[in-house]
Amino acid sequence: MLAGADAGDDVRAILAAAGASGTWDWDVVAGELRIDARFAELYGLDPADAQRVLPTRLFFKAIHPEDQARIKIAVTGMTAGAERFSKEFRVVAPDGETLWMHGRGQAHFDEQDMPVRFTGLLVDVTERKRTEERLRIAQSAGGVGTFEYSDGYATATVSGEFCRLLGLHPATTLPVRTINSVLKNKDEPDLIPEAHRGGPPDTLDGSFCVVRSDDGEERWIARRGEIVRDKDNGGYRLIGVIYDVTATKAQEAALRDLNETLETRVEQAVAERQAVEDALRQAQKMEAVGNLTGGIAHDFNNLLTIIIGNIDTVIRRFDPGADPRAKRALENALKGADRAAALVQRLLAFSRRQPLDPKSIDIERLLTGMADLLTRSISESIAIQIVPAADLWTVEADPNQLENVILNLAVNARDAMPDGGALTIEARNVTLAPDAVSDAPAGDYVAISVVDDGIGMAPETVEKVFDPFFTTKEVGKGTGLGLSMVYGFVKQSGGHIQILSTPGCGTTITLFLQRYLGHSAALAADVVPVDEQAGGHESILVVEDDDDVRAYTVGILRELGYRVIEAHDGSTALKLLERADPVIALLLTDVVMPKMSGSQLADAAKALQPGLGVLYTSGYTRDAITRDGRLEAGVDLLTKPFTYTTLASKVRDLLDGH
Template identity: 35%
Template sequence: MALVSSFRDSLLSAGPCGALIARRDWSQGTPGSLEGWSASLRAATLLVLRSPVAMVLLWGEEGVMLYNDAYARMARGRHPDAMGTPVRRAWPEAVEFNDHVMRTGLAGDTLSFRDRPFTLYRDGVAERVWLNLDYSPVIDDDGRPGGVLCVLAEMTDQVAAQTALADSETHFRLMVDAVPQIIWIADADGRMEFLNRRFSDYTGAPFESLTPAEIAAAHIHPDDAAHVVASFQAARDSGGVHKCQHRIRSASGEYRWFLDRAHPYRDPASGRIVRWFGSSVDIHDRKLAEDQLHALNMTLEQRVAERTAERNMLATMVENTDIMVMAVDMKFDILGLNLANANEFERVFGVRPKTGDNMLDLLADRPGLREEVRAGWMRGMQGEHVSFVDEFGDPDRTRRSYSISFHPLFDEEGRQVGVYQFVADVTERLRGEAQLAEAQAALRQAQKMEAMGQLTGGVAHDFNNLLTPIVGTLDLLQHKGLGGEREQRLIAGAAQSAERARLLVQRLLAFARRQPLQLIAVDLAELVAGMGELVASTTGPQIAVEVDVEPGLPPADADPNQLEMALLNLAVNARDAMAEGGRLRIALRQQRVGAELGLPVAEGDYIRLSVTDTGAGMDAATLARAVEPFFSTKGVGKGTGLGLSMVHGLALQLGGALAIDSEPGQGTEVALFLPVSGLARHEGVADIPCAGPTRRSGRALLVDDEELVRHTTADMLADLGYDVVEAASGEEAIALLDEGVAFDLLVTDHLMPGLSGTELARLVQARRPGVAILLVSGYAETDGVAPSLARLTKPFRKRELAERLAQVTAAAESLITV
């Protein structure tokens, strides 16, 4: 009976689900009353309850469910009815799958699934979810499988993110493939990384990663190849724009003229060229026309005075060209024009001109167009060659862009007697160049934000490594009370500064979307009401704080601690924008979000949390950069520039969005959209308080490649009563293991050169099963980390280390004693 009482006490201390199991009457059905539970069942149950990750034990032939608090949160509306219920009845929508699991597990085999899709009814509504599942048989006291242990993790958000990324890449490809020119991206050496569909359509060749010399040999006219390679090399040497004209062979073997233009993209940190964004525009028809025009320009004045036969030959040449040609005298009387010009003039201005007409008289009844035409021709009557691009046409019709060139016309004595004009319609070419520019700008912005996110996450990791010995040492100095009152005051000030640095790193991780979140169903109305006094004290007496909450709001999925920090950041920003005082309004509404709002979220119901001020507002340039990290308008020393970027990163990590509306002098509204959790609030269960630090005995193997972090952690462990053995790498720790060094506890850093902390933990678990293990990490990096492995995030104080060690050592001891 003492054993049963001890087991029941262990259940009661193992969280809400443990208490539920302890108080349940199990005498009817599987697995029977607690007094009759086997040692194997008791040990497996405690293992499940003490795990921080979702785990469920399916016991007996029916698979009676015994699960922990993490699984209860995942099961949502199915909890607590699922506890003690056969899995077939608890999850009827997955009967066949669970039958297969039970048959396999009770036969002694294991199963593993990654990103396995299910349609579940956790809150009475069908939802599509993806899960990672690992099933292992649990051997009962008689040596045969008595149940199946399942470790699971919900991957729905990750699968959705991967799908969104693939959709974004598809949209970019569709957009670039729609451009009627060849678009390409090359690396710093000119080797092709990307070519749009136009390249294959024209050349008939599939995309290949080729160097400039290889491309020139395969597709460029032999007479132009050396020029192209030299031009690109010159651009690389100078760091300027690559631009050259050359001929490219089509799939039919014909060569056409193209204009290459490529801009370098530089690494923001080093300034080094890392990529080239280029286009190859088909200018064949234009080049032929320009050649014709060049020949015409060289001979027009001479041919005016030549014989009639030569005039007829010139007229035939001008008449057959696609370029629009017209000549007028100084009074705007038309001296001559070709068919292309007459047709386009009629299409644009609605009247057909002919030789002898006065061009301005033709437009007498349309004074606006008449003045526009007159002003254009006057630019050509100044006696010099003039070229420009401009729009012409009836405002009520489609206006088009034209490349216009004016040349003075002289008589035999050198006097200017008129002007002749060459015009080409360049509307489609300019439109294609604009589309290309937009695509390049979008790609550059996406790469910029991705690079900043990666940089920020890495900086935060390094800062956490730097802060760990600082925070730990100051904590030890404070608790030991070293020095006098002045020394303790200095230590307290340094500890406060370290805590501010710790919060700054949390903001960096929020922007990089790498902060650890504890998602629950949050009553936002209650959260906002609870922060009323804090917001009012933060903003000061000059600012009136108003709260407007729509009644009956459903809860939203969020991390309440991070959300409180985000709301406080928004309130501080609003306060700083109202230097002379004003009004701050916090509003909560439920809103249906569709495609019309242009937010990067799935269509559905959201809770809209908005903070509105009557301050200075932002102009368009400031608004465009508002969520960039470290961007601030507050001046040096008045802000980190991370407030809005942290809120933006939190919104994205929660599956929501951030929207900002602001105008100079009109104030600013910042709206945070959070996904609705369900129709009714999920009541949270208070955490059981953790005991304070206690002294323990035993030997700890401490592994960390950062010397200062290792020494500080060793001091903490020694202060807690441990005999500490240090190792600077995973390989050094394995060598100690091979030498037979005994230890009761392994504390290891996660990210280290060579053997990682996770790999080291797996080796120690295999060779020393009874050793308690704690994994320490600079940020919320969980790739490759076993869900059951206990973790502690840097930086940490001695109390936080002690509390975590108490949990992991207690779990290890319970497995041994049971």
């Protein structure tokens, strides 16, 4: 054995001469340590120490404190009978630099197998260790784990990142079965193919779904590498890397889903576009019809003012002793004219040209106040229930028009229940999310629903129900303007309307009126009674471009005792106003006139005579109202057609300052 030791001494001498390593010779029996100059250099010792016999404790002096215990245990094993020593450890140089050493040693025994010497080589592996550290950091930063497997073995050499990717305990070697146990589908090929399962795979390229061992999370892992074959013995090694491709797999799945559903999404997009185009065409149609009906209403109201006014004049002056049939004929003619005026008013409502006088409204109070009116208007075979929710928000709208709308909807519901049924009018606070109701912006609303359990409507009927002149009633039973009037009022009031109906299951029409954040006001102020026949002696300037309407208006006012000056246009009226004596008390002017509108005339007249009262008359109030359909502040309006009574009452009311 000592001869073998002499051969080892020769090898160490050759390596030491080449500067590849330092050597040591530990005399176990004497407890002495001999080192060469390279060992002394690697340990940071004085070169002179290589010429002396040193105490064995010097072997541990420069070893890093964290590694000393481990190396002492290994050396103790050698002196207790272990044959070989192979350890990597750190030494601290005198300048504080830490170096990595690889010590490889062997024990030598006497004839009684007792260790007598411990010799070995000390190699500087600092650069290799630093390279390994850089590689480890690169793998960790890049999320790449490495592995190496040799056929015939049950373990594989792995990196720390390899273990982290699979959720396994950090290790440098792992059993192949442990690695393959993380696969979700046990029928898939193994992540590390073992030799006894059919030899090496054709390729290391592939991806696997794994269930991480630590947290149970499912991840997709890709494997890439090479198969290295040993030509001499027919064996092979698998050397490769793994990395996480979960995000890529998710993107691939999303892309597949995108491609598979492309046709469906295209169909949906086309349908949505068609719906938008249909809604646009419907809005354009409604706007066009509204403009048309608004213009027609203006002319009709002028004609009706003449017709109704003159019939009313004849009736008031009718000789009581005359033929009663003639008086009935006149009264019937007046009723027909009134009906025509009501139709024109509905046209204005649909076209959103009617003048509104909005006020803050307590909806609960309004609905409760309508109970008697609804009961009188609805058949006894229909049970009426009014259900206002508690703490209803205030809304702002024209209360009279809102009552008309609710009454109109109630009458329509009555007609949909010829055999009786139940009619419910309910109100509640709602906060609409975006797109909750078509064309309705998100926000707070009070929803007023009129619900019946009548015959209901088919979808194609619901689509046309707000069109003017569309009706499902028999000829002569309806004009087709009721719901179009409702639609116009709600839109003009800044609200929205929704209709839900099923044949045989009834209809629900819901008005959404925006919440008003101001203070609630009374529904109706106390009205100062005015003698509808009362006249006066004040001076009134009447401006009207229609000669017949102007003659009718001037005739009534003069009959009431007023001093009247008349003009057919604005410029003439201003000239009369400049030289009027006595001072004009009231300007009564048409709204729509050529060259100068009624509002322009009023502005110029007030500049000449501050404090002048103004009363507008019009059958088409576009110029007297704001863009949202509301009367300008301080505007007083007498809508055409008007009668002797309404004109007398309105004029006296304004002159008295009510």
